Amino acid sequence: MMQAANSNAEGADAGATSDFVTVFVGETMFGLAIDRVHDVFIPAGITPVPLSPPEIVGLLNLRGRVVTALCLRRRLGLPARTDDGRQMAIGLEQGGETFALIVDGVGEVLKLGAATHEPVPINLDARWRDLSLGVHRLDGRLLVILDVDALLAFGAPRRAAGAA
Numbered sequence: 001m002m003q004a005a006n007s008n009a010e011g012a013d014a015g016a017t018s019d020f021v022t023v024f025v026g027e028t029m030f031g032l033a034i035d036r037v038h039d040v041f042i043p044a045g046i047t048p049v050p051l052s053p054p055e056i057v058g059l060l061n062l063r064g065r066v067v068t069a070l071c072l073r074r075r076l077g078l079p080a081r082t083d084d085g086r087q088m089a090i091g092l093e094q095g096g097e098t099f100a101l102i103v104d105g106v107g108e109v110l111k112l113g114a115a116t117h118e119p120v121p122i123n124l125d126a127r128w129r130d131l132s133l134g135v136h137r138l139d140g141r142l143l144v145i146l147d148v149d150a151l152l153a154f155g156a157p158r159r160a161a162g163a164a
Contacts (some may be wrong), residue, residue, distance in 0.1 A: 022107030039091030
């Protein structure tokens, strides 16, 4: 299924391109700028943190560092997983802190050009719109590009729906 996205991406090599690590939450494919991704790993030993925001699933140890584990599914306002499939984590850095973004799955790296890029659709749910930089249409699939800075600003007040 990802092969079709690759063939489309290869056609975009004529101009400036950007590389994205693809991650999945359910059937939805998201992209994270590759320069923001430091690790891809299987999360283990997550310790819950009392009174933390619902997006925070806890803390984990990543090569001797204490890392905050953030659930992308919860961050996007999606229901909890119903299967027991293995989750993956993406290591992200922000402001000198390390975060583990918990996702349902990790795909491959896509090199995409401006030809497939579109602004954030106005009909995208407000929670997703505030966390997105745009979308890429890839052979019948939509890749939602996530704004890592906005994604990790879970402690900051969010804009109200409809606010400019």
